[in-house]
Amino acid sequence: MRSSEVIKTVDGYYDWREPSFAWPVTTEVGRGLIGVIASTTKVAWLDPASGTLAYRGVPVEQLAGRVGFEQVAHLLITGDPPEKDPAGMESFRSNLRSSRQLPSEVLDLLRDMDPVHTHPTRLLRAGVSALGCHELSASDDIAGERHWREMRIVGQVAALVAHIARLRAGRKPVAFDPDKSLAESTIAALADREPDPADAATLDLLWVLYADHGLDAPTFTSLIVASCLADPYYNVVAGLSALRGPRLGGAVEGVLQQLLVLRGPEDGRDWVGSTIERGGRIAGFGHRVYRMADPRVTLLRRELASVAKRKGQESLFITARTVEEEATRRLAPKGIHVNINFYAALLFHLLGADAPLVPCLYAVGRMAGLVARVREQIDQGRLFRPLSHYTGHGKRPLPEGEDA
Amino acid sequence: MIGRSDPPRLQSYGSGLDGLVVGSTDISRVEGREGRLYYRGYDVADLAAHASFEEVSFLVLHGNLPSPRELRKWNDELVQWRQPPEEAFAALQRIPNNAHPLAQYRTMLTVAACHIPEAENTQLDAQWRRPARLMSWAASLAAAAIRHLNGQSPVQLKENLSFAHQFLWQALGRNPTPEEAKAFEASLIVQAEHGLHAAAFAALVVISTGADLGSAVLAGMGALSGVRHGGANQLAFQMLQQLEGPNHARQWAKEKLNEGFRFPGFGHRVYKSPDPRVRVLEPHARALLQSKGLGRLWETYLALRETIEAGLGSRGIYANVDGITGLVYHPLGFPASAFPIPFCLAIQTGWMAHCLEYLPAGAMIEPGSVFLDK
Numbered sequence: 001m002r003s004s005e006v007i008k009t010v011d012g013y014y015d016w017r018e019p020s021f022a023w024p025v026t027t028e029v030g031r032g033l034i035g036v037i038a039s040t041t042k043v044a045w046l047d048p049a050s051g052t053l054a055y056r057g058v059p060v061e062q063l064a065g066r067v068g069f070e071q072v073a074h075l076l077i078t079g080d081p082p083e084k085d086p087a088g089m090e091s092f093r094s095n096l097r098s099s100r101q102l103p104s105e106v107l108d109l110l111r112d113m114d115p116v117h118t119h120p121t122r123l124l125r126a127g128v129s130a131l132g133c134h135e136l137s138a139s140d141d142i143a144g145e146r147h148w149r150e151m152r153i154v155g156q157v158a159a160l161v162a163h164i165a166r167l168r169a170g171r172k173p174v175a176f177d178p179d180k181s182l183a184e185s186t187i188a189a190l191a192d193r194e195p196d197p198a199d200a201a202t203l204d205l206l207w208v209l210y211a212d213h214g215l216d217a218p219t220f221t222s223l224i225v226a227s228c229l230a231d232p233y234y235n236v237v238a239g240l241s242a243l244r245g246p247r248l249g250g251a252v253e254g255v256l257q258q259l260l261v262l263r264g265p266e267d268g269r270d271w272v273g274s275t276i277e278r279g280g281r282i283a284g285f286g287h288r289v290y291r292m293a294d295p296r297v298t299l300l301r302r303e304l305a306s307v308a309k310r311k312g313q314e315s316l317f318i319t320a321r322t323v324e325e326e327a328t329r330r331l332a333p334k335g336i337h338v339n340i341n342f343y344a345a346l347l348f349h350l351l352g353a354d355a356p357l358v359p360c361l362y363a364v365g366r367m368a369g370l371v372a373r374v375r376e377q378i379d380q381g382r383l384f385r386p387l388s389h390y391t392g393h394g395k396r397p398l399p400e401g402e403d404a
Numbered sequence: 405m406i407g408r409s410d411p412p413r414l415q416s417y418g419s420g421l422d423g424l425v426v427g428s429t430d431i432s433r434v435e436g437r438e439g440r441l442y443y444r445g446y447d448v449a450d451l452a453a454h455a456s457f458e459e460v461s462f463l464v465l466h467g468n469l470p471s472p473r474e475l476r477k478w479n480d481e482l483v484q485w486r487q488p489p490e491e492a493f494a495a496l497q498r499i500p501n502n503a504h505p506l507a508q509y510r511t512m513l514t515v516a517a518c519h520i521p522e523a524e525n526t527q528l529d530a531q532w533r534r535p536a537r538l539m540s541w542a543a544s545l546a547a548a549a550i551r552h553l554n555g556q557s558p559v560q561l562k563e564n565l566s567f568a569h570q571f572l573w574q575a576l577g578r579n580p581t582p583e584e585a586k587a588f589e590a591s592l593i594v595q596a597e598h599g600l601h602a603a604a605f606a607a608l609v610v611i612s613t614g615a616d617l618g619s620a621v622l623a624g625m626g627a628l629s630g631v632r633h634g635g636a637n638q639l640a641f642q643m644l645q646q647l648e649g650p651n652h653a654r655q656w657a658k659e660k661l662n663e664g665f666r667f668p669g670f671g672h673r674v675y676k677s678p679d680p681r682v683r684v685l686e687p688h689a690r691a692l693l694q695s696k697g698l699g700r701l702w703e704t705y706l707a708l709r710e711t712i713e714a715g716l717g718s719r720g721i722y723a724n725v726d727g728i729t730g731l732v733y734h735p736l737g738f739p740a741s742a743f744p745i746p747f748c749l750a751i752q753t754g755w756m757a758h759c760l761e762y763l764p765a766g767a768m769i770e771p772g773s774v775f776l777d778k
Contacts, residue, residue: 032767033426038771038772038773039773044775113515122517125514126515129510129511130511137504138502217610224602225606227627228628241610242613242623244615245615246613385605386600388425389428391428392429397450398455
């Protein structure tokens, strides 16, 4: 590709794959940097026009429900499908699981933070930060060990979230069984009993679907930080700082707060109508990228139907479905469609999470893609430093008598 | 475009968004060719000579130097928030002494963030109430993190001290001399803002998600910690320390110049002439080093700088701010691993100003990436 050609983008994403891509590029630059190409990646491909999401070339529909989160994390981070390298997968899995043993001081720190009343995303961020202090000392040369540590973070974040869920419920901490997957242990922590394999499979599905979604704000933040060659704990603290924002993690949380108070389908339909008429927003609707239904929604809707049935909560599914249909009828003509958070939040709820915990659970899944992209950035990237135009005051002398 | 006005619609740029104009700003202007830096139109050299850090932080945030009444109010606000929540100090007891002080400070800040009033309110007026809290809490927490390196406990606040003086008192546990306080304050002033560098950009992406200002500062701190950014002042000083004197510095630099070595603390993406911040800080560093009997370290630095600049100055490579700050912080008694902390305390002013400037228009910042099939 010659740099003089203007690259046509759909909101910054591409409806083709480009093997001969080269910098510099020429693109349109929109608000919020829509249309800008900030990096090249081999991790995932997102095509909003056809509704395709593929991890390392494998469409997500082929992974969801068939392969667990640990395998998908391996695929995203190393680039290899698990069947290609069984020994590598085995050592990846055992690293991931053993990294869940956290220093007791980190749990003490969380306990000191009034975990019942403090927002779980704040606890998670502090926990990751404290873990970084335990993992790396001031004299460490982090460069050599970088990749190993980044992979540990995926397991550590999962462990922190499980601990936070238990602390919130006033339960004692548990040790993680190395024979149990990340999803099984998290379900066990949420339910406080032997995990139901069906619930663990649902959590795996959710994490797989949340594992990567292009350069969303948390991932992009982490890339900028990684481009300065910061240690991986800084990358994740920065990513979590973006993820907990009201437009992201807060929006996932908002879905539950909104749906759980509805008394049934009729109430749901009325509520959608009155909310839209007074110009309010329906959480779980609208997406920056997709101008069509989010491809992940179909999978999650089906999953919610079956989980709700299993748990005798069919009415919750019927209400949700009614809200989706009514909101779609009213909003689709404006290009606003249901997004992944709508059904995912309800699924997290049925697995035992309360609303504030939901963004933390979603973060566990996202760690896989984030770490994969951070690794790419460190291997090939250069410092992010765009320019800005100065439009401020011209040169001026200090006022008379200015001397402190 | 992420700022307030519309960008050129079509742009060409390279990897790392090199050359991409992402927005406009009224906060600072960097003149790379002349080696000048202006905050809101004022030359930093003038500000460092005549203004206090309190005045400069007000200027960077609000756009004008404060009137006497505004300055009193800003001062009161800063003083009011000097005592961080106890929980943040308790967190320090849960992390090892030998962790990097910036990581310790980061952890304290993540805990303190849970106790900021109206923590989840991200309306614009609530965001404007945060800079004073963040600045004052940060100074006290950072001082405690530095002391924790040596297992020392935090130092209680003292009344009627300026921002810079208070930080030195709490970090060093002693009263700085007027020269020390002045030198340190100058280092805060010249590092208070520097355009949309990577850390400011990271902060901006976070604020664009609707997050609170403290979250944006944490992201900026992450970028700053990297060795390509704030960590460079530590590396530059360590390079200097292993040199035995001016002659060794000259000889070593000449050898390394022939190898094409990239010297930490030298060269800048924007400045192609002497860095204005270096010119402000050098006289302070020399005076401090000489007063502590460290004149030889100064001579070594000077020999190193002159040799490298003689070799590379024609290519626009001069000493940058990372090379000189250590020569202010070392004679004050800070360990090298703590050098990024004062930088962080200063530059977060600029990050917050960029966030607050961005917020009224703010779209979420989410660029794309190209999937490479091969």
